Amino acid sequence: MRPIVITEFISLDGVVEAPGGGNHEHAGWTFEDVEFDPAAYEIKGREQQDAAALLLGRVSFEEFAPVWPSMDEFATYNALPKFVVSTSLTQDAVTASGWAYSHLLTTLDDVRKLRDGAHGDGSRFSDVTDGPVLVHGSPTLAVSLASAGLVDRYTLLTFPVILGGGKRLFADDGIKTRLTLVESQQFANGINLAVFDVAR
Template sequence: MRTLIVTEFVSLDGVVDSPGGGDHPHAGWTFKDVAFDEAAYELKGREQLEAAAMLLGRVSYDEFAPVWPTMEEFKEYNEMPKYVVSTTLDEDAVANGPWQHCHVLRSLDDVAALKQGDGGPIIVHGSATLAQGLAKAGLVDRYHLLVFPVTLGSGKRLWADDADKTKLALVEHASYANGIQMAVYDVAR
């Protein structure tokens, strides 16, 4: 069975909405509001090297697909299989689109089947709605969180308001000079 990892930039009040840009009133809050510290992003580089596949929701796919294929810093992600969970995307358009190795999954059952297969970890970037659905379905095995010292008050959150209680086990943590906290949690089952 493959490990499914949700990785997020998250504010202290749990918001994951528009960390690098987007429609949120404070879009870009990870870079605009917190001083850059390269050490704080070491986890992101490690994720790219350790992941065997990427899983995205439709909105994240729509935002990443036009940009990431041209970015050398995402070389490993660009070369690995990518799966988009969507009931509306055209499979042929995704398969033949700008981002190579992309496939459409139609449901969380499809995600569960992918997870049951052979291979390395599946990383979920962004995709707050997808992350909430995966958590509710009991499909998340681990969370990689970079917690930023900012509160946003509103926006998409990592966990749904009606989410079940979930016990997490801290397996790695670090603090950085700019106030970012890295926390890696396994879902306790």
């Protein structure tokens, strides 16, 4: 199995939208409102080294694809297989984005095959090693994955800010989920790291 890990920058009121920029009125809240502490981001380096693939919703894919390939700090991510879950995109559109090794998945059944370790499903999964599949951003996809029982871990960097609105990670009508804390740390700038495994 390739565990699916939802990894997010999240506000105290649960908002994950536009932490680094975008259309939200408080876009860029992770660096505009909190003093930078490199220690708080160490988990992101570990995740990048351990990841087998990236899994993204359409909106996050379309935001990341023009930017991440030119960022040296994301070189490992850029070399990974990437999967965008969408019913409105086509594989031609995904390929045309220019983000190497990007593939289209159209159903949660496709995601389940990826998670369960499929290797022989044509070109989509043939290059995916065993290891975590990371979901960055993509709150709509994250809610759908949770509802389908496809989330195995949450890695949350909670920032000491209340945004008052925006896309949230957890749905108001979501399912009850029991979590097990496996790692935690508090940083001097008020950021809290919490890593939770989903209890089965």
